[in-house]
Amino acid sequence: MGRIIVEVMPKPEILDPQGKAIAGALSHQGFTEFTDVRQGKRFELTVEGDVTEEALEAARKAAEGVLSNPVIEDVVGIYAEGK
Amino acid sequence: MGRIIVEVMPKPEILDPQGKAIAGALSHQGFTEFTDVRQGKRFELTVEGDVTEEALEAARKAAEGVLSNPVIEDVVGIYAEGK
Numbered sequence: 001m002g003r004i005i006v007e008v009m010p011k012p013e014i015l016d017p018q019g020k021a022i023a024g025a026l027s028h029q030g031f032t033e034f035t036d037v038r039q040g041k042r043f044e045l046t047v048e049g050d051v052t053e054e055a056l057e058a059a060r061k062a063a064e065g066v067l068s069n070p071v072i073e074d075v076v077g078i079y080a081e082g083k
Numbered sequence: 084m085g086r087i088i089v090e091v092m093p094k095p096e097i098l099d100p101q102g103k104a105i106a107g108a109l110s111h112q113g114f115t116e117f118t119d120v121r122q123g124k125r126f127e128l129t130v131e132g133d134v135t136e137e138a139l140e141a142a143r144k145a146a147e148g149v150l151s152n153p154v155i156e157d158v159v160g161i162y163a164e165g166k
């Protein structure tokens with residue numbers, strides 16, 4: 001059993017209100033180290049057997065077509081877990 | 084300017100209805116490779132200057148105390164971007 005990780009983040013030019021809210025909460029709790037916070041998504045896709053190049057290619061298509069909204073989000077990482 | 088990545092996933096024993104819905108949508112669209120999907124969160128914390136051990140320690144505390152709900156979520160990764 002293998003797993004593919006897909007990472008999706010809001011595009012840099014897109015406002016991220018949830019990230020801003022978290023930045024405010026962190027600052028309020030005394031975490032003054034962090035000047036900005038952005039929140040994105042992390043998906044774990046399980047495949048039977050090892051992660052093949054075909055499975056990675058399917059994950060790339062799924063990432064662009066289903067797991068992210070290309071208008072406002074970037075797929076920033078796709079890789080086999082542990083690689 | 085440095086960035087710390089924090090990865091949070093639902094605990095394995097916790098039902099992930101959003102992941103299940105995505106698994107159904109993927110299967111419906113012909114992505115039959117994936118037997119399970121789980122959705123978590125990925126945070127980017129920006130710090131001024133380089134990522135120091137102190138900043139990573141603050142990120143660990145923020146991850147446990149603010150960015151995740153330890154009852155239902157695990158912090159699965161904390162690292163300086165590009166490391």
